[in-house]
Amino acid sequence: MFRMLSRIILNRCICARNYAKDVRFGREARSLLLRGVNIMANAVATTLGPRGRNVLIEQLLISPRITKDGATVANNVQLKDRRWNLGAQLLRQATNDTNNEVGNGTTLATILARGMACQGIQATRAGQVNVQLLREGILEGSRVVCEALSEMSESVVNIGQVEAVAKMALNGNERQAELIGDTILELGEDGVILLKESHGSEDEVKIQEGVCLPTGYCSPFFAMSANGDTLELGNCLLLLTLAKIDEVSQILPALEMAKVRQQPLLIIAPHFASEVLRVLVHNLLQGRVQVCAVKAPGFGEEQREQMRDLAVAMGANLLEDATWLAKLTEEDLGEVVSAIVDAKKTHILEPINAKEEDMEGRIEHIRELIEEAVTDQELNQLNTRLGRLQGHLATIYVGGSSELEVTERKDRFKNALLAVRGAIRDGVVPGGGCAYLRCIPALQKLPSAQVPEHQMGREIVRDALRLPCYTIALNAGADPDEVVRRVLAGSGTFGFDAANGDFCDLAARGIVDPTNVLQAAVGVAAGIASLLATTEVLITEQPVKRKIPKNQVTRDLAKLVGM
Structure with missing residues (x-):
């Protein structure tokens, strides 16, 4: 046995x-x-x-x-x-x-x-x-x-402690730690900070107030009545729609409201037909209605979500299609103190009729999405949307003498920002x-x-x-x-x-x-x-021995990838 x-x-x-x-x-x-x-x-x-x-x-x-x-x-x-x-x-x-x-x-x-x-x-x-x-x-x-x-x-009670946490994560770099401390002091602990690569060798911070869209006017002729290439619309009405504007009749009610109220009109939509743009520019140059057309940012579902964010932030109603446009009322239009538009971006400042409770609900929704985000690209998009809703957004441009150095420094900045957020929330030891x-x-x-x-x-x-x-x-x-x-x-x-x-x-x-x-x-x-x-x-x-053909070119390629 x-x-x-x-x-x-x-x-x-x-x-x-x-x-x-x-x-x-x-x-x-x-x-x-x-x-x-x-x-x-x-x-x-x-x-x-x-x-x-x-x-x-x-x-x-x-x-x-x-x-x-x-x-x-x-x-x-x-x-x-x-x-x-x-x-x-x-x-x-x-x-x-x-x-x-x-x-x-x-x-x-x-x-x-x-x-x-x-x-x-x-x-x-x-x-x-x-x-x-x-x-x-x-x-x-x-x-x-x-x-x-x-x-x-x-608990973290002053900006000096914030800079101390950042300095540790940045391997003792005081200047970069101060950069993060100054940015958080400006935006507050809930402010949104993005990281991007700089074209120069120095690190710098740019803080944007209001809502900044990465799209400008659809035609340079909109800026002909302005000084330079920037159009400024004061006390401006805002029309937001997901409908493609193929005919002037679709936006005629909004134009008439703007003319009656003697206020400029900013229209943001996914698409404008050439004929529509010609009519709008003609109205502007003739002095009938001060108007500007801007293409909606993003594509597909991402565009829809960004436009919903914008509608909440500006106190406007997002008109989903042409039938909604046909039933336009004054309550559907947003109103802002100022809108500044150039060829590449649109800056909208100080909404007048935004509802605080709607803003808080939308912000909380995006924060939940951030917690569930998987990729860095998705996280960056959600943080950008959150910054727009909050009305202020900071971007740290990370510099360096080479691409290798920029990438390494960007990793450090990212770790430092996360460490600072955690320290503010849960304290330090x-x-x-x-x-x-x-x-x-x-x-x-x-x-x-x-x-x-x-x-x-x-x-x-x-x-x-x-x-x-x-x-x-x-x-x-x-x-x-x-x-x-x-x-x-x-x-x-x-x-x-x-x-x-x-x-x-x-x-x-x-x-x-x-x-x-x-x-x-x-x-x-x-x-x-x-x-x-x-x-x-x-x-x-079980380990398998790779078979490499005898062709010299294939051998060279195999050697290149470590085979």
Whole structure:
């Protein structure tokens, strides 16, 4: 019986290598995953702290990219060995989840996840351990840390603290931090800030008041009665419609109302026929009605939503089609103090009849869409719409001496803005990994767990909390063990300033981290690490050797893409 059982087990181990897919079990599976985790974490950890190093990333057919953004580094790590790559992918999920949740803290999540995963896998080697109970202990420890961070958190009460958070995210660049602080001071904490690439080498901010549309007048003849190429309409009526204006009769009621009220008329529609534009220009030049035609921004459903936003912001009714135009009343028209139109854009200022409750409802609707947005393009479009509704919008134009530098600086600005938003909402804690070290006593004060695996899980989280401070000190060239020892021996906001290489009151120097970033990082790390530690079977595709034709041109192309 014993011989038969031994033979079955031996056959299982031999057949594992002969499957259509590669199947690994137990300790071997976890060891292979851990190899990928370590490679990923080592690559990402180099970027942590003010003295963190840059990572240079090859990009086929275009210039290489240099960055200190942990999420960017993680998304570019691809390992040849499929088993190792699975471990790297799981760790990448930690960075992406943290980035999606709070927009920052990706490097912290990676370092914490690697530390917890290594200790969790080591614990499973020690003996008979219930891995599910171990996972519960790790998750319990992370919840205790999040609660301790909340108790430690302090509210952001002045613009100096905002600039301090931005400065940390921008690796100590004071000028860029002041740029963000001044912009938030001008717009308020709910203001919309967009990032775009500048054509010059310097960073600059442009703030737009009112509603600015990216479309101008449909014919340059509308500006003939003005000085220069800009037409200004004061105390202006506004007609918004989604109907294509193919005949003058469609807008004749609006023209008559404008003439009776002796006010200029701005018409925004998706399309104007050539004959309609000729009649409108003729009316303008003859002095009958001061009028201007502007094409509606966007296309399709996006155009419809933008026009609805504009109607709410201007206190007008959006006329969906020609039948609505035929039933036009004075209540359908919006009214604004001023509209300035040139060849490329339309600037509308100070609506007179906008309804506050409608505005708040529309703004809340767009904010819900922003939370559900997936792509950067979708997020940018929604933020632009939100800025138009709120009546003020800031654009930071990021400069640099090369495309490579602009891209890297833009990543930093994006992280800094997200960090500032989180800090304003949830408060800040001491930076430099100090806050995590101050959470260790909260874990130690917990009553002893009745289940050994739960206690083991808490200890895994406790030990991992030392790693951020250790890594920051290591990247700064200091003795990491000595730094961690001295910070633990201190209290409150006493910690290590890696930029200057000395110990100080971190809060007094403005070295702080957003509370929600640290909470998200430890929560996501605990989830991913506990899954890695409880993995028993690893299944991957068998490696397939690519067949490359003997044609020399094809060989060269294959070599170019790394085949």
